[in-house]
Amino acid sequence: MRVALGVSGGIAAYKAAELVRRLQQDRLEVQVVMTRSAQQFITPLTFAALSGRKVITEMFAEPGQAPANIDSAIEHIAVAQSIDLLVIAPATAHTIARLANGIADDFLSTLYLATKVPVIVAPAMNVNMWEHPATQENLEKLRTRGVHVVEPDEGYLACGMTGAGRLAGVESIARKICELLGIRHDFEGETVLVTAGPTCEDVDPVRFLTNRSSGKMGYAIADAAARRGARVILVSGPVHLDPPAGVERVSVRTTEEMHRAVLDRAAACTVIIKAAAVADYRPVAAQP
Structure with missing residues (x-):
């Protein structure tokens, strides 16, 4: 099975690397998609080394480079049709707002609109941003459309504040992914x-x-x-x-x-x- 992991630009982006390794333990292929902001916190090379796959960072080919084939020319469609699940972790307030309002201005947001597979969003942000009515309204929009939200944990945040907004644990996110994909571990020890x-x-x-x-x-x-x-x-x-x-x-x-x-x-x-x-x-x- 193949999972697309969308990584958006928050300090919790580094935890997505651990999620890649955790999903590989469940024998899942992971295709990482990074926003430009995510690349300010962790490099594509890290995810490429962990996943064994080229990381998708841009919507279009580099200037002056022609697409290798029709699939690379409309890669968001090819990826959308090849995956079994899309998970966005961490999902920043900005990314959640774009998804909720159908704004497709980069590869990740376009992939979200193009795919018909289950979608998981794992928010991570400052507690005030998390509690803001706009963020909660956007999340409610996504829930009504069938998006699964893995609620953030409470605790000490990178900004120095305490409260909800810390990215859910890797195990919690992985458990939700396995649940939606029908992956069980009932043969452990056999x-x-x-x-x-x-x-x-x-x-x-x-x-x-x-x-x-x-x-x-x-x-x-x-x-x-x-x-x-x-x-x-x-x-x-x-x-x-x-x-x-x-x-x-x-x-x-x-x-x-x-x-x-x-x-x-x-x-x-x-x-x-x-x-x-x-x-x-x-x-x-x-x-x-």
């Missing part, structure tokens, strides 16, 4: 073994018996179990698939190899799911 793909039984040095199993079902099961917090062991026959992130793959070829790999690890597993397409027959002895 060790899941999944078998996948075909097995091959040699007839002679050239020919062998097998089937056309792609392994996709087993790999999808392994990925789902890992997303839900399990330690996953994937015993896989020969397939043309990359193992899901964080999954331990044990590569085998024959039925006997798969059988042995499963038995060697079964005692340490709490769940075993057999999705492999094991060969129905094998020669008594392969011809030399």
Whole structure:
């Protein structure tokens, strides 16, 4: 799943870097979008290094540079259609006002208007700005449009005042993201073994018996179990698939190899799911 993280220009912008790492723990791809003001507090390079993706900072290409393709020419539409959720953290009073009033004057505000996925806003600002009727009216507008607001915490603020306005904790924001994306962690503490793909039984040095199993079902099961917090062991026959992130793959070829790999690890597993397409027959002895 892919999340767009909008970072606007407040002192809490540095906390968005921690949010990127936290979302990666849930195996989410994070595309960071920064406003110009956000870049005064933290550099795009920081987010690029953490996310492994180019950070979007401008609506248009640099002067004199033509777009590489149609997607880059209308990138806000391409991003809007490729994400599963948009979260803006921190969201300043200025950014909230632009969203509430439909002002699309940079990439982030335009992305908000262009996307149809769930949107989360995590405000962060001075307590007086937070309590101002204009800010509260703008937030109420967003709520009536279906935007999810993660309320700020109370405490000592960067401006020296005390009160509401501190960016909600990273865990609180991540929990809301996982809730909207349907991500659960109910497999934490479990060790899941999944078998996948075909097995091959040699007839002679050239020919062998097998089937056309792609392994996709087993790999999808392994990925789902890992997303839900399990330690996953994937015993896989020969397939043309990359193992899901964080999954331990044990590569085998024959039925006997798969059988042995499963038995060697079964005692340490709490769940075993057999999705492999094991060969129905094998020669008594392969011809030399």
